[in-house]
Amino acid sequence: MSKTPAALFDKVWDSHVVRHIEDGPDVLFIDRHFIHEVTSPVAFLGLESRGLKVMFPEKTFATADHNTPTINQHLPVQDPLSANQLKALESNSAKYGISHWGLGNPKNGIVHVVGPENGITLPGMTIVCGDSHTSTHGAFGAIAFGIGTSEVEMVLSSQCIMQPRPKKMRIKVNGKLGKGITPKDVVLYIISKLTAAGATGYFVEFAGDVFENMSMEGRMTVCNMSIEMGARGGMVAPDETTFNYIKGREKAPKGEAWEKALAYWKTLKSDEGAFFDKEYEFNAADIEPMITYGTNPGMGIGITKRIPTAEEIGSSKASFDKSLAYMDFHESESMIGKKVDYVFIGSCTNGRIEDFRAFASVIKGRKKADHVTAWIVPGSHIVEQQIKEEGILDLLLEAGFQLRQPGCSACLAMNDDKIPAGKYAVSTSNRNFEGRQGPGARTMLASPLVAAAAAVTGFVTDPRELI
Amino acid sequence: MAYDKFTILRSTAVPMPIENVDTDQIIPARFLKATERKGFGDNLFRDWRFEADGTPKKDFVLNNPIYSGKILVGGKNFGSGSSREHAAWAIYDYGFRCVVSSFFADIFKNNSLNIGILPVQVSESFLDQIFKAIEANPKTELEVNLPEQKISIVGGASESFEINGYKKHNMMNGFDDIDFLQSLKSDIQTFAAKSIY
Numbered sequence: 001m002s003k004t005p006a007a008l009f010d011k012v013w014d015s016h017v018v019r020h021i022e023d024g025p026d027v028l029f030i031d032r033h034f035i036h037e038v039t040s041p042v043a044f045l046g047l048e049s050r051g052l053k054v055m056f057p058e059k060t061f062a063t064a065d066h067n068t069p070t071i072n073q074h075l076p077v078q079d080p081l082s083a084n085q086l087k088a089l090e091s092n093s094a095k096y097g098i099s100h101w102g103l104g105n106p107k108n109g110i111v112h113v114v115g116p117e118n119g120i121t122l123p124g125m126t127i128v129c130g131d132s133h134t135s136t137h138g139a140f141g142a143i144a145f146g147i148g149t150s151e152v153e154m155v156l157s158s159q160c161i162m163q164p165r166p167k168k169m170r171i172k173v174n175g176k177l178g179k180g181i182t183p184k185d186v187v188l189y190i191i192s193k194l195t196a197a198g199a200t201g202y203f204v205e206f207a208g209d210v211f212e213n214m215s216m217e218g219r220m221t222v223c224n225m226s227i228e229m230g231a232r233g234g235m236v237a238p239d240e241t242t243f244n245y246i247k248g249r250e251k252a253p254k255g256e257a258w259e260k261a262l263a264y265w266k267t268l269k270s271d272e273g274a275f276f277d278k279e280y281e282f283n284a285a286d287i288e289p290m291i292t293y294g295t296n297p298g299m300g301i302g303i304t305k306r307i308p309t310a311e312e313i314g315s316s317k318a319s320f321d322k323s324l325a326y327m328d329f330h331e332s333e334s335m336i337g338k339k340v341d342y343v344f345i346g347s348c349t350n351g352r353i354e355d356f357r358a359f360a361s362v363i364k365g366r367k368k369a370d371h372v373t374a375w376i377v378p379g380s381h382i383v384e385q386q387i388k389e390e391g392i393l394d395l396l397l398e399a400g401f402q403l404r405q406p407g408c409s410a411c412l413a414m415n416d417d418k419i420p421a422g423k424y425a426v427s428t429s430n431r432n433f434e435g436r437q438g439p440g441a442r443t444m445l446a447s448p449l450v451a452a453a454a455a456v457t458g459f460v461t462d463p464r465e466l467i
Numbered sequence: 468m469a470y471d472k473f474t475i476l477r478s479t480a481v482p483m484p485i486e487n488v489d490t491d492q493i494i495p496a497r498f499l500k501a502t503e504r505k506g507f508g509d510n511l512f513r514d515w516r517f518e519a520d521g522t523p524k525k526d527f528v529l530n531n532p533i534y535s536g537k538i539l540v541g542g543k544n545f546g547s548g549s550s551r552e553h554a555a556w557a558i559y560d561y562g563f564r565c566v567v568s569s570f571f572a573d574i575f576k577n578n579s580l581n582i583g584i585l586p587v588q589v590s591e592s593f594l595d596q597i598f599k600a601i602e603a604n605p606k607t608e609l610e611v612n613l614p615e616q617k618i619s620i621v622g623g624a625s626e627s628f629e630i631n632g633y634k635k636h637n638m639m640n641g642f643d644d645i646d647f648l649q650s651l652k653s654d655i656q657t658f659a660a661k662s663i664y
Contacts, residue, residue: 018658019651024633027651031664039551041502050645055652056659067500081500088502125664132550132574148552148578150643158648160655164631166573196487197544200573230547232573261663296487296547319486319542412496412549421519433491433548435514 005271008237009168009203012143012268016126018160025162031125032137033060033155034111035098037067037085038414039130043153044092052157057097059159061120062089064102065110066131067414070377070404073103082415096156109380109406112136112348116220117382119249123238123265128155132227133348133430139219140246141238141268143203146227166232167201167277170270172208175284180464182358183218184350184428184447186210187225188290188300190282195313196298200230202278205270210284211236216245217354224349225430228297237269289463291335292432292445294323299432303450303462307333326434327442335444335460342425343374343455344437345448346404347411350428351379353386355448360392362452362466368400369458375417376401377409399456413438426454470583472641476565477610477621479536482601483528488541489548490575494557496549507553508560529561533605540597540609541568546575546586555579565611567618569594580634581643587611587618593626613639 006014019027035043040062047054054060067082077083086103093100101107107114112133115121123141128134132146151161171190191198204226211219219236226234236242243262246252253261288302301308309331310320324330329338345351345359356378368374376396378384384406387393393403410417411429413436419425421440428451432443446454449463456466498510516527523530539558545568546554555578558566565585579586589597600607600620608621613635619625630638637643648655 018654021633024631027648029655029658029662031662038499042504042552045503046645052645052649055655059664066496079500085500085502122664130550130552132548134550146550146574148550148555148574148581150552150578150581150645154645154648157645158652158655159659160648160651162633162644162648163577196547197570197572200544200547200570227548230544230572264663296489316486316542318484322485412491414496414499431489431491431548433489435495436491439495439514439519 005273007168007270007274007276008141008205008235008268009143012124012126013165025164027160028126028163029160030128030155031059032115032120032127034115034127034129034134035060035062035089035152036111036131037064037089039149040092040152041085041088042149043156046153047156054096054098054156056159060098060156061115062093062098062100063108063111063114064089066408066412068103068407069415070407070409070417073405106381109382110348110351110408112224113351113379113383116140116216117249117380119246119252122246122252122261123242124268128161133224135226135231135233136220136224136348138223138226138233138235139216140242141235141265143233143235145233166203168275169199169202169204169231169278170276171204171206172281173210173284174208174281175210177210177284177287180289180449180467181287182447182449183214183221185287185290187222188292188297188445189287191225191229191297192290192300193282194229194280194298196228196296197230199226202231204231204234206234206236212239215354216241217352220352221349225297228430238265289447289450291450291460293327293329293335295326295432295434297430297432297445299323300445301335303335303460307331307335336462338460339424340372340426340454340458340460341423342419343372343451344377344410344425344427344429345451346375346377346379346409347429348379349430350448351377351383353383355428356383356387356392357390358448359452360395362449362463363399363401363456364395366399366456368455372455372458374401374455375404375410377404378406380406410437412436426451426460470641471564473564473583473585473613473638475610475612476537477608478538479606480538480540480567480597480601480609481528481534481536482598483539483541484598486542487544487547490546490551490554491548493546493554494551499551499553504556506560507557508562511557511561537563538565538567538609538611539563540594540601541566543568543570543591545571547572550574552578552582555582555584559584567594567597567609580638583638583641585611585613585638587628589618589626589628593624596620596624
């Protein structure tokens with residue numbers, strides 16, 4: 001008897017169902033739980049008021065990132081509310097026996113950067129965190145998604161959450177990417193085609209040549225932004241690239257345990273003929289460097305294209321007009337040549353070493369444009385260290401840039417890294433929502449190459465002209 | 468945290484016919500710094516509702532005394548973006564118990580159900596009818612009947628909506644998942660013992 005072909009998603013999901021509730025969600029066992037200072041305090045209060053304990057403290061990992069300053073981290077945090085949240089994370093972690101990488105810890109950094117780089121994130125796992133960009137970890141062939149604070153409390157107290165099973169989507173991109181086209185462009189392109197809600201209700205598997213040939217850093221960038229098309233999460237089947245990345249990392253399995261895990265991980269791919277509720281296929285050759293012009297990540301275009309009309313992208317006229325009015329952009333305008341005030345490179349989307357290498361490749365031998373303020377923020381201390389060791393810091397300094405300390409920074413502007421009202425930022429982060437980078441801030445999402453081109457010219461510029 | 472049981476809600480509604488209302492609009496990140504769950508309603512839709520100096524923006528619907536009620540009616544893809552449950556807390560704390568839209572983002576929908584806000588997904592055409600009815604008469608009432616899974620424009624059209632049986636039972640009784648999961652502890656222990664991670 002032959003088995004029904006299963007998708008990668010099914011294999012991982014089915015092996016984690018503790019109980020299926022008739023006409024209800026599945027009770028899903030969680031292998032790894034990441035927490036940070038913003039979405040966990042109320043969950044710990046909930047535990048206390050119910051008199052519950054943390055069931056498996058060794059499966060939860062805490063790091064401070066959302067609120068943290070990106071300069072002078074050795075000094076006390078100035079904002080009393082942020083300081084209070086950081087203190088709560090530290091004391092809650094200590095109280096319940098949870099590993100905590102707070103400010104100043106050499107392992108500290110953005111939760112979705114430190115998990116993978118320390119070998120905490122592994123293929124075949126279920127991974128959750130009170131942060132929508134938990135989808136990043138799907139790059140390893142894990143089911144990883146963001147949860148709310150009530151669910152954080154569920155995982156702390158029972159290591160499970162209750163989730164309706166999502167539908168499955170597969171997105172294939174085949175062919176070869178052109179010069180200057182990065183994983184960020186690939187995912188912004190896909191989101192522009194599917195819209196910001198195009199994958200809501202689905203878990204996405206990214207497949208095809210482009211993802212097979214992509215580095216782990218690139219796959220993380222892509223999976224990171226699967227939430228920006230509404231997807232519950234995104235994943236890529238683990239392969240040699242994945243295994244080579246993990247091997248030898250601090251918390252990765254070693255020796256016999258490694259061999260055993262590896263044998264299992266090699267089974268984690270979609271079987272021939274596996275069912276998907278929806279499939280898309282795109283051609284790598286159609287993808288240009290991308291940039292967004294509006295106020296959701298689906299409003300992106302090839303950098304040489306003109307801003308479309310509401311009709312062309314099938315948006316309601318009122319919502320589209322509201323968006324362009326916020327940006328002070330107009331239909332049919334070109335993006336090339338628009339003045340840029342701020343450049344931000346960093347975040348869980350593009351805060352890894354490969355992103356800073358790309359940025360450095362453009363700024364090498366050039367100078368920062370005088371009118372541009374640039375914030376260069378590594379995703380973790382480990383990335384910061386790599387930037388120094390590889391000589392990227394020297395290049396940055398020569399070109400007139402400064403390197404800041406790790407954290408979420410201007411991606412969501414919870415700390416002091418806020419873009420002022422009305423100013424334009426080219427940002428390698430993940431959201432261009434109104435006010436996301438500070439009240440009134442205007443965000444254009446793009447790759448590290450586009451960010452670098454903007455930083456040295458002061459205008460939206462096609463990076464292919466500079467490489 | 469305990470929430471009010473939900474059975475039948477009859478109320479006027481606040482219309483917000485904007486698509487892709489993301490959770491950064493519902494509550495901007497700079498208001499997520501509390502370590503307790505209280506007072507989030509004051510900053511609901513902060514930057515759409517108030518000028519930088521705190522003056523209410525006259526043209527924003529929550530500042531228009533014509534509109535009120537316990538039901539918020541939003542455009543397509545409501546609650547997208549960040550997973551912050553604070554968005555649902557802010558909506559609940561402000562006084563809404565139900566959000567109606569033609570499409571909800573997944574995490575927002577889960578968060579709402581977990582804290583006692585009923586997300587009611589209706590067809591595009593019914594959503595349009597609701598907006599039109601409220602535009603014609605701001606005192607138009609909606610009735611949301613959870614036991615029968617039906618939403619009506621009082622004195623007008625109605626439509627059925629979906630919710631899984633488990634969540635419906637929870638909402639009607641004010642139960643949450645945490646208590647249920649505690650009852651499965653021995654199953655979970657057994658399951659964990661087999662895990663390779």
